[in-house]
Amino acid sequence: MPELPEVNTFQRYFDQTALDQKIEQAQVHDDKIIRNMDGRSFAEALAGRTFTGSYRRGKYLFGNLDNGAHVQLHFGMTGDLKYYEAPEDQPKHERFVFLFENGYKLGFDCPRKFARIVYVEDLQQYIEDKQLGEDALQISLDDFLAQAEGKKSTLKGFLLNQKYLAGMGNLYVDEVCYQTRIHPASRVHAMPQEALERIHSKMQEVLQYAVEHNAYYKAYPKDWLWKWRDEEARAPDGTPVSIAKIGGRTTYYFVGYQKLFD
DNA sequence: TGTGATGTTGAATG
């Protein structure tokens, strides 16, 4: 489920379960989920360490280790965390697990193995090399406009590109476009500044609301697109939903109800 | 049985 608000919820969970406890051992069940070393090296690097904090940027969560290194947790499409004690509570698709001194474990579950776990020696350098954009919840209007400057891509493609800003995913992009009544296939360079300002403002409003509700979508307002994202959906003016690939992803939008800048 | 899914990356193309 992981877009920015979901990862923010994972961060809270991580902080409540993993911090300030010595890691007795890390066990890697599936080597391929660790992207920059084999499972044995990862386990060796983590043994005896302690997480002292965490840092989230967009959909990327980093656990801060007491030796200055970080562990990147990126959840892909199906990543999840589970803190448990009894062996029978181990999640079905656990790919690796931290065993703490108190006997509890923090397991990383991921049915589709799209998650990306990386042992990061130098976080600043890593983020720079990745060209990871500013966090979508933090980015100022000025920086947002600067990123949008001259972009010929679709609005959706722009918002999804983690180099420009980090954290937006398929569902929240559709939500913001719907609520601002701007067509997701609009060309960024054809949008007046006022429209970009509305996107920026609504984006942070939506993300903030979602974060405050722990990304629990059932608690989202009834008038969000999210609630009834299906083929029967209609805009308030009765426009039936259109479903098409925009920016490479399945997109729900309303022709006419959402203004197209092209 | 086939299809697509809340994500990212790299290759190929224009």
Place this chain on the structure above:
DNA sequence: GCATTCAACATCAC
């Protein structure tokens, strides 16, 4: 260098 499209990654659920 940019933008776009596509395939790949691997598994599950409808």
